[in-house]
Amino acid sequence: MVSVRVTAVCCWALLVVFVTSSPAEEQRCTGLGANCVCSEPFNTNNLVETQTFWKNPADSTTKQCSTAGIAGGSLEANPVSKIIPRNDAQLRNALPAGNSIQWAVGGTNGHLGIFFAGHTHSSATFTKRLAARFYIYHSTDYQFAQEGVCTNSKLMQFTGPNSLLDKSFGHIHMYNFLASDGWSPGQDCCFNGPGPDQGAIQKADWRGNWWRLEAVYINRAGPNWRFLLYAKNVTTNGPEYLIVDTAASGTQLVGGANMSPPGRQDAMAINNYRETGCNGWQAFSHYMMAGWDTDAGQRIGAAAEIEGGGGTTPPAVPTNLRVQ
Numbered sequence: 001m002v003s004v005r006v007t008a009v010c011c012w013a014l015l016v017v018f019v020t021s022s023p024a025e026e027q028r029c030t031g032l033g034a035n036c037v038c039s040e041p042f043n044t045n046n047l048v049e050t051q052t053f054w055k056n057p058a059d060s061t062t063k064q065c066s067t068a069g070i071a072g073g074s075l076e077a078n079p080v081s082k083i084i085p086r087n088d089a090q091l092r093n094a095l096p097a098g099n100s101i102q103w104a105v106g107g108t109n110g111h112l113g114i115f116f117a118g119h120t121h122s123s124a125t126f127t128k129r130l131a132a133r134f135y136i137y138h139s140t141d142y143q144f145a146q147e148g149v150c151t152n153s154k155l156m157q158f159t160g161p162n163s164l165l166d167k168s169f170g171h172i173h174m175y176n177f178l179a180s181d182g183w184s185p186g187q188d189c190c191f192n193g194p195g196p197d198q199g200a201i202q203k204a205d206w207r208g209n210w211w212r213l214e215a216v217y218i219n220r221a222g223p224n225w226r227f228l229l230y231a232k233n234v235t236t237n238g239p240e241y242l243i244v245d246t247a248a249s250g251t252q253l254v255g256g257a258n259m260s261p262p263g264r265q266d267a268m269a270i271n272n273y274r275e276t277g278c279n280g281w282q283a284f285s286h287y288m289m290a291g292w293d294t295d296a297g298q299r300i301g302a303a304a305e306i307e308g309g310g311g312t313t314p315p316a317v318p319t320n321l322r323v324q
Contacts, residue, residue, distance in 0.1 A: 098308020106283025118269030126291020142280030182262025194251030222260030
C-alpha cells in the first residue's frame, strides 16, 4: 500500500508540472476565441530553427503566427542567427509591475539588416477589420539614423508593394502610397504620421522603454481602405497616441479617406531593418493578430502578461478617433 500511495503522489506531481507548463497563446487570444488569428508571446529561450530563414518560438503551439506560411515561422531573418532570446536586466526592469515575463525575442547587439516577426493572414476572413498588436523595447544605447554611422530604423512591413512604417529619425511615419505601386489615389507620402499625434514619439522616448503598438486595417481589400496605428509607453504608463490615421484630415496624405490598396492587405510584420553600423538592439514581446467581420472600433488592447491584472481592452471608439 505504501508503494502504491507514493507512486500515485509521484505521478500526480508530474501531471501538475505538465499541465501548468503547457505552451499556449496569450490570455487575450483565448478570450477572443475565433477572432484571434494568431498569438506569439515570445516568452521563451527556445527558438527552434524550422527552415533556413525561420525560427519557431517554443512557448506557443496553438494559433501560431507565420510571416510566410511556414509552419510556426513567426521569426524570419537572413541569417537567422541574428534573432536571439533576450532577458537582459534593463529589458526586464522596464516591464510594468505585475508582469509575468522571463524572456523576449530580439536582435543581437549591433544587429544590421532585416529581421521580421509577425504574421500574414492569407485569408478573405476579417476583411472589414484586422489588427496586430505587439510590444517593442529599444536598448538604452540603441542608435537611430544619423547617430554615429547608423542609417535606418524601420518599424513595420505590410503587404505592399513597398508599404512601410519607419522610425529612423525617432518619429513614426508611413510612406510609399505610390500610384506606380497600384495605390488609388496615389501619392508619394508621408514624412510624418499621417495622424493626429504624429510627432508624439521621438528617439529618446524609445530607449529604455516598452511600447505597446497596435496596427489596424479597415477595409483591407478596399475601397475606403484605412490604417490606424496606436502607441502607448507601458513603462511609464503614458497616454495612448493615435500616431497614424490615414483618413485624418489636415495631414500630408490627400484623399486618404477614399484610398484603395493595390491588393488585399494581409501582412503586418515587425521590420527591424538597420544598416551600415549601429549600436544597441531591440526586442519584441506578445505579438498577436485578431480580426472582425464588422468595423465597430474593436481593438486587441493590452496583454495581461505584460501589463498585469486581467488585461484591458480600449474603448470601442477612442476619444481621439475621428468618426467619418
